[in-house]
Amino acid sequence: xxxxxxxxxxxxxxxxxxxxxxxxxxxEEETSETRIDPKQYLELYTTxxxxxxxxxxxxxxxxxYNKYHDIVEHYAxxxxxxxxxxxxxxxxxRELSRRWDHYKVFVKWLSHFFNYLERFFIPQRNYPSLLxxxxxxxxxxxxxxxxxxxxxxxxxxxxxxxxGAQIDMELLKNVLDIFVQSGMGTIxxxxxDFEMFLLEETESYYARKASRWIQECSCPExxxxxxxxxxxxxxxxxxxxxxxxxxxxVEIVQDILLVSVAxxxxxxxxxxxxxxxxxxxxxxxxxxxxxxxxxPKGLEPVADAFRIYVAREGNxxxxxxQDAAANGSLVEAQVLxxxxxxxxxxxxxxxMDCFKNHTLFHKALKEAFEVFCNKKVAGSSSAExxxxxxxxxxxxxxxxxLSDEAMEATIDNVVKLLDYISDKDIFSExxxxxxxxxxxxxxxxxxxxxxxxxxTKLKRQQxxxxxxxxxxxxxxxxxAKEFQKGFKGSLTAKPGGIDLAVTVLNTxxxxxxxxxxxxxxxxxxxxxxxxxKSYYGTKTNQRKLxxxxxxxxxxxxxxxxxxPIELVLSTYQxxxxxxxxxxxxxxxxxxxxxxxxxxxxxxxxxxxxxxxxYRILNKxxxxxxxxxxxxxxxxxxxxxxxxxxxxxxxxxxxxxxKKVVEDVDQDRRYAIDACIVRIMKSRKVLPHQQLVSQCVxxxxxxxxxDIKMIKKRIEDLITRxxxxxxxxxxxIFNYVA
Amino acid sequence: xxxxxxxxxxxRSKPYTVTSSDTVSVPSASSETKKSSKEKDGKYKxxxxxxxxxxxxxxxxxxxxLCSKLKVSHTDIKILMLAWKxxxxxxxxxxxxxxxxxxxxxxxxxxxxxxxxxxxxxQEVRKPLNFSDFYAYSFRYCFTDEKQxxxxxxxxxxxxxMVLGSTFRDQVDHxxxxxxxxxxxKVITMDQWxxxxxxxxxxxxxxxxxxxLELAWPSILDNFFEWMREKQA
Numbered sequence: 001x002x003x004x005x006x007x008x009x010x011x012x013x014x015x016x017x018x019x020x021x022x023x024x025x026x027x028e029e030e031t032s033e034t035r036i037d038p039k040q041y042l043e044l045y046t047t048x049x050x051x052x053x054x055x056x057x058x059x060x061x062x063x064x065y066n067k068y069h070d071i072v073e074h075y076a077x078x079x080x081x082x083x084x085x086x087x088x089x090x091x092x093x094r095e096l097s098r099r100w101d102h103y104k105v106f107v108k109w110l111s112h113f114f115n116y117l118e119r120f121f122i123p124q125r126n127y128p129s130l131l132x133x134x135x136x137x138x139x140x141x142x143x144x145x146x147x148x149x150x151x152x153x154x155x156x157x158x159x160x161x162x163x164g165a166q167i168d169m170e171l172l173k174n175v176l177d178i179f180v181q182s183g184m185g186t187i188x189x190x191x192x193d194f195e196m197f198l199l200e201e202t203e204s205y206y207a208r209k210a211s212r213w214i215q216e217c218s219c220p221e222x223x224x225x226x227x228x229x230x231x232x233x234x235x236x237x238x239x240x241x242x243x244x245x246x247x248x249x250v251e252i253v254q255d256i257l258l259v260s261v262a263x264x265x266x267x268x269x270x271x272x273x274x275x276x277x278x279x280x281x282x283x284x285x286x287x288x289x290x291x292x293x294x295x296p297k298g299l300e301p302v303a304d305a306f307r308i309y310v311a312r313e314g315n316x317x318x319x320x321x322q323d324a325a326a327n328g329s330l331v332e333a334q335v336l337x338x339x340x341x342x343x344x345x346x347x348x349x350x351x352m353d354c355f356k357n358h359t360l361f362h363k364a365l366k367e368a369f370e371v372f373c374n375k376k377v378a379g380s381s382s383a384e385x386x387x388x389x390x391x392x393x394x395x396x397x398x399x400x401x402l403s404d405e406a407m408e409a410t411i412d413n414v415v416k417l418l419d420y421i422s423d424k425d426i427f428s429e430x431x432x433x434x435x436x437x438x439x440x441x442x443x444x445x446x447x448x449x450x451x452x453x454x455x456t457k458l459k460r461q462q463x464x465x466x467x468x469x470x471x472x473x474x475x476x477x478x479x480a481k482e483f484q485k486g487f488k489g490s491l492t493a494k495p496g497g498i499d500l501a502v503t504v505l506n507t508x509x510x511x512x513x514x515x516x517x518x519x520x521x522x523x524x525x526x527x528x529x530x531x532x533k534s535y536y537g538t539k540t541n542q543r544k545l546x547x548x549x550x551x552x553x554x555x556x557x558x559x560x561x562x563x564p565i566e567l568v569l570s571t572y573q574x575x576x577x578x579x580x581x582x583x584x585x586x587x588x589x590x591x592x593x594x595x596x597x598x599x600x601x602x603x604x605x606x607x608x609x610x611x612x613x614y615r616i617l618n619k620x621x622x623x624x625x626x627x628x629x630x631x632x633x634x635x636x637x638x639x640x641x642x643x644x645x646x647x648x649x650x651x652x653x654x655x656x657x658k659k660v661v662e663d664v665d666q667d668r669r670y671a672i673d674a675c676i677v678r679i680m681k682s683r684k685v686l687p688h689q690q691l692v693s694q695c696v697x698x699x700x701x702x703x704x705x706d707i708k709m710i711k712k713r714i715e716d717l718i719t720r721x722x723x724x725x726x727x728x729x730x731x732i733f734n735y736v737a
Numbered sequence: 738x739x740x741x742x743x744x745x746x747x748x749r750s751k752p753y754t755v756t757s758s759d760t761v762s763v764p765s766a767s768s769e770t771k772k773s774s775k776e777k778d779g780k781y782k783x784x785x786x787x788x789x790x791x792x793x794x795x796x797x798x799x800x801x802x803l804c805s806k807l808k809v810s811h812t813d814i815k816i817l818m819l820a821w822k823x824x825x826x827x828x829x830x831x832x833x834x835x836x837x838x839x840x841x842x843x844x845x846x847x848x849x850x851x852x853x854x855x856x857x858x859x860q861e862v863r864k865p866l867n868f869s870d871f872y873a874y875s876f877r878y879c880f881t882d883e884k885q886x887x888x889x890x891x892x893x894x895x896x897x898x899m900v901l902g903s904t905f906r907d908q909v910d911h912x913x914x915x916x917x918x919x920x921x922x923k924v925i926t927m928d929q930w931x932x933x934x935x936x937x938x939x940x941x942x943x944x945x946x947x948x949x950l951e952l953a954w955p956s957i958l959d960n961f962f963e964w965m966r967e968k969q970a
Binding site: 689708711712714715719731 | 886887926927928929932935951952953955956959
């Protein structure tokens, strides 16, 4: 509507004020709809519009802007503030909330009236917007006056809610919104005038609770309460607090309830971590993990408690076996490895389930096992025990006592266990020796799949070099079988009338055995040896065969008077008996001279043939031991119900353990030497301590080197001119090229 | 302009000498004859007095005679120092060249002068730089075999007493004691020998508060240290 007349400022204001009063009245009435009469609205808008577009000097934009400011100031100061200040406690909040809502509506409509200013005047002058002006006025006139009291009431209400009372969450939400808005674009007012105090109060609240709960509650109960508290605080945030408060609240609650009491809580005697593990309380343990996981370094005490507990359990097993051994029983030592494996499986389940496969707990489990897996029981190192365990495992498997899956699972467990043992090279030596015996003496009982599976798994974990000899041994057996076929095929007749089977072993792979090449074989056997030798010579190039008669077996038919019986014997036993093919009686001296066996070996053989279960030979005198003056005679009257009997011979009493330890020690010396030279070659100059620590690190995959031994090897290498001491500093070494 | 500035002018008048230094390794025959022939005769005369006529070297018997003339015991360190000075290669024997070397260096040609020169020699050898060389030499001097590289414990005990006894009495006494009691080591290597010398020089004795097992002291000294500690406890 175009007006020709100029609107005078005072005139316009009058109109405005009327509209404002109307607005105020409507708000006071609080009818459900706050509606200004459209005609009045339009009039107000147009008045202002016109006052703005009037030509100078009647262009009242600036004065209108100021007028707007005055209006909101006045409303805030004279209407809103007094109403709020009259009230207390919750009523204060209600009034504040109500007045705030009114103010917002008031400002909204007012801004509609003054809208034209927003379009050109304000942007042009870069003035604060109408909303900003209004907000500022509210903040300065109302907020700053009442915020302290409001804050106190809010916090008191929150405390009540914490104690279980129901409170008006919408009210709080609205009130806190005032704090937020009063920040005018920043969160500062909310933080400094409210949040800070809330956090303080929260801290003292939970401190009180914590000190009570920790005394009264068991660990699981306490954790449940803590979990509840955290849940409630988070809900509180979603209901009426600003979202930025959540992380701070959570941190405080965690800190007070969980971190500061961690030690006390976890170590509670009847319900703490170790009790929970003992009683298999997986739910509680999972809760513990959940609670401590978000806290930085929070899981460390839990993992520690876990490690200590597992180590204790393991140590108990070890002690049990050690005590039993001290009392003469070795059974405990034999089942020990199986028990340790079971223990490992049990606690691995915890790591995976309750502790969600967290690396800290894998590490704790590993460290716990490393503690007790390296203790000795009855003079045997753990490496030896595990090797024994494997030996019995594979001997059993031939009898199908374990299903394939169960066998594979056990193999997996053994390989895992090996990871905890520091003297891995000792294990490999023992394992190799026992593998050799299994392959050579029990080859019909050996399950090739299982043996290879173990070796493959060991290879995967420890590297090819670790298992190369074992693999070689298994391959040898395979090759020997094939070679034997070729040999058999090449024969036109049985050499010496004997069915000969030869297994050729590669010296490098197999343990060293004492040879007995001086043994005088009977003619028939000599023919066998020669036949094989010539065949072997045609198939290979310049290789020397060393015959291990000590490890052979013979099937001999004994033509006894009652009936012939097949005897399964060792080669030594067979050779002794064959002597009696030529004469009926022989003295000990004659036997030893004719055969060239060592005294110890011959005694064992004769014992097995004349004083043990089966009397193949008669001995004069018929005592239970062999003396060099004894005379032996073929027992033609010998008989048995069976058609074939195995005459066992006890193995020579070598101290296998001692030999293994000696061999390993020697290998270690070479390994240390090689390691030192390798390091010095690449570094050229190195101080003593660094050389030692690098050496330890490099060798730790195989064994834990003794520092003193390393030192000795260094000195030896100095004497052999591989290294020398630095002329200026005798604690530094130089590589000698 | 002189071709080489290092050539001293006064030597131009003698056509046969090459340098002016005294440590000529291969002196030209004529210069030798021209130089102090009087002295040379004296040294050789002295040498022949003690040398074994058939072998042409001074043997242990000769050295004993020499020692009694010099009024020192043949286990006196001064004789060992004399051996060092002459760079003697074989214990108990002095060759002609070795003899000449020492006497020339000491500037003596009679027994009387040699006797007088011995205390000065000792002073010279005891200077730190010379002494460590002498110390190493005394170890090598014990070798009876070309390929030998270590010395038996008994000889070491005597040698330690002779060589370090006057300066490090305490250390030597304790260490020799230890060597006799222990049965791990049957011989001592050069590295261990030198190690002990360093030990005497660097480590406070008998407190040994500045000794550390973490450093690169030879293992035998580590064992010695631990043994001492046990005794002191």
